[in-house]
Amino acid sequence: MTEAFPLQPGGSADAIRHHYDVGNDFYAAWLDPTMVYSCALWDGPEDQAPLEEAQRRKLIHHARAIKAAPGMNILDIGCGWGGQLRMLVEEFGVTACTGLTLSEEQAAHVRALGLDGASVELVNWHDYAPAKPFDGIISVGAFEHFAHPTQSEDERRATYRRFFQSCHDWTAGRGRLSLQTIAYGTMQAAQANPFITGDIFPAAELPTVEDIVVASRGLFRILLLRDDGLDYARTCTLWAQRLRTAMAESRAGDDAELAQRYHRYLRLSAAGFAMGRIGLLRIVFDPIAPARGAA
């Protein structure tokens, strides 16, 4: 049997484009105006903040987590449509920031934002080699794509280890990392729904909390680890409602089958998060500096 996507640690470009390059206009029809396509942040179920405000809080959370400040140089791995880069430039005054993405449509969108000091590179983190160290790294909604379902646990953790080692190297062992990723909750990999693993996110495998703890050991100290799966259930529910409205108003593009497929995916995801089968991890890492005199 031929692999639909080649084995490529670090997330294959084909797999990423399969999901994200279905048209910026399609995503714009149901994401909030800032085009942030990841879990928003609420302060519990009583918090009535609208989606756009909750997305903004998420961006602020990550910027604060790495202590973003004027003069700093920040890396955003999996920058999407540039919402985090915009926040870093416009509200935290960072001097420079670089976004990495494998989606050509996202890269074009970020460039068109014309953010002062921000750049975007169409490159896999696996192949990335920055010219100078960063002061901090943010990665939201990218880690889910790093491993491949055919990898063993050891192989998967080796891929994650390489990611954490790269982040450690790219900040010269001095910068924080703020990570946000979907992870397995009560569900095991074998129970994953083929519609999502095959049709929506081909060639993607989720991490477990244990994978992340093991893979980052000795490189980073975990300062904060929270599972905000209920926030993602709420985010997906709101996205599904917005997509449904866009479909009813003929604003979801010409491909009705695509819109229905995504609508189903968003509701299935909402159910998975609500039941704890999958979770949403937000983790803040503090670097462990290399020992003096170490190679």
Added chain:
Amino acid sequence: MTATDSHPHGAGEIETWFRDYIAKLVGLPVEQVAGSADFDSFGIDSVQGVDMVTALETWLGLTEDLPLEYVFEADSITEAAQRISLALPTGPSPA
């Protein structure tokens, strides 16, 4: 709510729809799908649950999503049908 401004589909009709749908899904005579039973007792998983709610929305002619918890958190088919019936948009009020 009065009879004139209620949605044309009441709780009883929605319960009947659920029972018919589940009977076909799991291959049981509809008489064996009791309204007092919960959805889990038929082995309906989250994927089947989402697809069932979507099919119900289509049958009801809704253009907005029903909250999934109406089904996922209900203790019985009857309870889910009642919650959904109460949440349905009402028709035009009499002048």
